[in-house]
Amino acid sequence: MRLTTKGRFAVTAMIDLALRQNNGPVTLAAISQRQQISLSYLEQLFGKLRRHELVESTRGPGGGYTLGRKASEITVADIIVSVDEPIDATQCGGKENCGGEGGRCMTHELWSQLNQRMVEFLDSVSLQKLVDDQLAKGIQIEDKPAVKRAISSAPVVKPIRVNAPNSVFALGSMSPAKS
Secondary structure, three states: OOOOHHHHHHHHHHHHHHHHHHHOOEOHHHHHHHHOOOHHHHHHHHHHHHHOOOEEEEOOOOOEEEEOOOHHHOEHHHHHHHOOOOOOOOOOOOOOOOOHHHOOOOOHHHHHHHHHHHHHHHHHOEHHHHHHHHHHOOOOOOOOOOOOOOOOOOOOOOOOOOOOOOOHHHHHHOOOOOO
8 A cells, every 4th residue: 555645645744734823824835835836736636635625725914724623623535535535545446356266365355454554553643742843853833924025135226306387388488587
């Protein structure tokens, strides 16, 4: 059995989200940049995570994603299953037609038991445990960046007001200056 990038990326992105959601919704662009995961791939994964109610989305400025429930209530198995990642080591996908003549292969029971143990293990690991592990390793969580404003290092130059005629005709209509 091999866990594909779909499951790995989903778990990684969920850890990133859980670590940072206290500062408000987290954008997929920020997760993409930090974790080096394609933004379009994250959009696909988070669509599935949202449909399984593991995350909630907030639209508009300051929007992004937050967890759909507490990190302690989300398991790794929940995340992997929600992105359609099969947790199956059997060759037949559990259909029991992996042997000759449509029956089970000789190792079917072994792989079925492995499936059961994998699901039990992944179901025993909460997202909160993975977050706590990262915090224990000393991961630094940056504060939410301030709202970016158009600030230039160049000084503000105010236009100079010239109190002079703007044409020859305007020059002729001016009253003569008193001396």
